[in-house]
Amino acid sequence: MEVYHTSTVVVDCPDTSHSRAFLDFGPGFYVTTLQDQALKYGVRFTNRGKEAILNIYQLTDDLAKWKIIKFERYDESWLDFVTECRQGRVVGDYDIVIGGIANDKVFRTVDLYFAGDISKEECLRRLIFEETNNQICIRSQKVLNECLTFKSSQRL
Numbered sequence: 001m002e003v004y005h006t007s008t009v010v011v012d013c014p015d016t017s018h019s020r021a022f023l024d025f026g027p028g029f030y031v032t033t034l035q036d037q038a039l040k041y042g043v044r045f046t047n048r049g050k051e052a053i054l055n056i057y058q059l060t061d062d063l064a065k066w067k068i069i070k071f072e073r074y075d076e077s078w079l080d081f082v083t084e085c086r087q088g089r090v091v092g093d094y095d096i097v098i099g100g101i102a103n104d105k106v107f108r109t110v111d112l113y114f115a116g117d118i119s120k121e122e123c124l125r126r127l128i129f130e131e132t133n134n135q136i137c138i139r140s141q142k143v144l145n146e147c148l149t150f151k152s153s154q155r156l
Helices: 035-046 076-086 104-114 120-127 141-147
Strands: 002-007 029-031 053-059 068-070 096-099 135-138 148-155
Touching: 002 029, 002 035, 035 053, 076 096, 076 104, 076 120, 104 120, 135 141, 141 148
Parallel strands: 068 096
Antiparallel strands: 002 053, 029 135, 053 148, 096 135
């Protein structure tokens, strides 16, 4: 499957060591199957006067040998996982984590929950109305080396 990663540079040899710790699914290399989502992410860079590069990869379809967790929607298990990861804790020994991204709108709701301004139940009630997008966090360098192939990049 074709996947995308937007950055300020060409990333032809992805690695997990350059990842930040406090992301939705913890440290790893993040890609999406949604090109439009990757393009919109590039606007964050260009709005700050930086260059935006869309990196395009081929991710093997056969990932059966890897330990994967997949979140189908913004539900309690997704919220609990993201809460832990956003606090800097690595949850589980997963090679790959798949699920919705906490974009600005979703994160505003989650942030209210983190701050104690709304309950978990209220947070989940609000998230039901949000359309789930897609992110894949590859946490294992071995998966990157064996399953992800750089195809091309383009300046946005």
